[in-house]
Amino acid sequence: MVSRGVHQKCRVTIKTLLLILLSVVPLRFSSDLPLEPKAHATTPDRLFLPHGIELTWLTDLSNLLAYIGERSHLEPWHTLHPPLSIGKENRGRLLFGHKIRSAFGLWVMEPEDSYTSYETALALYAINALVRRVHPGGADLMVLDIAQESGGRFKPHRTHQNGADVDLRYYLKSVPPDDHEKRFVHASKLDLKRTWTFLRVVRHYDLGELIFMDHRLQKALYDYGLKYLKMEKRDIWRYLSFPSKGKRGGALAQHIKNHYHHLHIRIRQDTSVEWRGIKLNDAEDLHLSYLRNRTGFFEYIVQPGQTLGAIAAFNRVRLRDLLKWNAMTETSIIRPGQILKVWR
Numbered sequence: 340m341v342s343r344g345v346h347q348k349c350r351v352t353i354k355t356l357l358l359i360l361l362s363v364v365p366l367r368f369s370s371d372l373p374l375e376p377k378a379h380a381t382t383p384d385r386l387f388l389p390h391g392i393e394l395t396w397l398t399d400l401s402n403l404l405a406y407i408g409e410r411s412h413l414e415p416w417h418t419l420h421p422p423l424s425i426g427k428e429n430r431g432r433l434l435f436g437h438k439i440r441s442a443f444g445l446w447v448m449e450p451e452d453s454y455t456s457y458e459t460a461l462a463l464y465a466i467n468a469l470v471r472r473v474h475p476g477g478a479d480l481m482v483l484d485i486a487q488e489s490g491g492r493f494k495p496h497r498t499h500q501n502g503a504d505v506d507l508r509y510y511l512k513s514v515p516p517d518d519h520e521k522r523f524v525h526a527s528k529l530d531l532k533r534t535w536t537f538l539r540v541v542r543h544y545d546l547g548e549l550i551f552m553d554h555r556l557q558k559a560l561y562d563y564g565l566k567y568l569k570m571e572k573r574d575i576w577r578y579l580s581f582p583s584k585g586k587r588g589g590a591l592a593q594h595i596k597n598h599y600h601h602l603h604i605r606i607r608q609d610t611s612v613e614w615r616g617i618k619l620n621d622a623e624d625l626h627l628s629y630l631r632n633r634t635g636f637f638e639y640i641v642q643p644g645q646t647l648g649a650i651a652a653f654n655r656v657r658l659r660d661l662l663k664w665n666a667m668t669e670t671s672i673i674r675p676g677q678i679l680k681v682w683r
Contacts, residue, residue: 422456424501424608425490425622431501432622433490439463439482444471446479446519452493453485455502459606462546463505469540470510474533478518481508483601489626489657498605503548507602509556510534524600526559534560535568538578541604542591551603554594557581626660636664641677654681 425432436454441447445467467480483506486499493499499506509524510533522528538560541547561581564570580587584594595603639650647669651658662668664680673679 422454422502423617423622424456424503425617426501426619428498428501428504428605430619431490432619432626433486433488433500433502434622434626436486436488436490436502438488439485441479443468444479445482447482448519448521449484452487453482454488454490455485455505456608458608458610459485459502459505462606465544466537466540466546470533470536473536476516477530477533478511478514478516480510481519482506483508483521487657503605503608505604505606507604509600509602510537521600524556526556529556529559531560531563535564538591542578546607547591548605548607550592550605551595551598552579552592553596553599554581554584555599557592557594636680636682639679639681641673641675641679643675645673645675647671647673650679650681656681 421435422437423434425434433454433456437457437460438450439445439447439453439455439460440450443464445464447453463480463482470480471477484493484499485505486502487493490500490502496504498504508521510530511522511524511528512530513528514522538550541550557579558581561575561579564575564579565572576587576590578591580590580593586593639654641650647661647667648658650673651661654661658669661679661681662671664682
């Protein structure tokens, strides 16, 4: 089953790619979202076209791949092994993870903690682009973290193990465009217009499985939806679990404690589902084999005062990988002059 991945090319849904295409083509968007597709549209279902503009999407898709490769510092797509999402969000792995970069108005705070799949990366670019089209200007959508390079346990998170879970900074009012700091969040500081557009885009294009958001922030969105957007309660409950402090079936955003200062979204990874059946132990072995074949190993001489954790950090490898390469445990004793194998 694992060997199938060697021949698999980067398969990202055309829907998501075309959404990003709308972010790089200089078209003028309507301020109303979501919009329904035109009856004569030549693009795939559910993709709206502003002002009825038709795109020759096969040509534009080819151009888009080259554009993304140039602007987001990706290697040529045909040379890449696609990232594989293994297991579940709270017990999984990410193989051949893609390090998402700041591009298209999306800011990545910690690239080394923001590995993911192509589907997730492109979905984030698309969501941000569509929100910015409706609300020009303002601060970038900011990615706080996603997953480690090979997934797995990512402290202090309980999930974030297979590249689908993303922590974002909330849209805040009165934040300058070049602001990339983590900020204290209060309901009075929440940019309710942008946040509602964000929720509508995610649900309309079915890009996210769920969102974790504190019920106090949901209340502000709930009140805004009723008063200013003139939404019915039954429509709001498709997006928010408020006034429930627990979970509400059918709601996109659910209340989970400790999600007051950041928004947590789980991106839908449809083309990664087939890899969920790989056992985690097999994924670990495949990852180690991949590292060896990618670069080869060298010998590292332990210096006085060094620990295994410090050596792993110095060589930019995971501690658990270093331990496996040298048949050691976290309690193993190392001495100055000892030789360790490191793959990079």
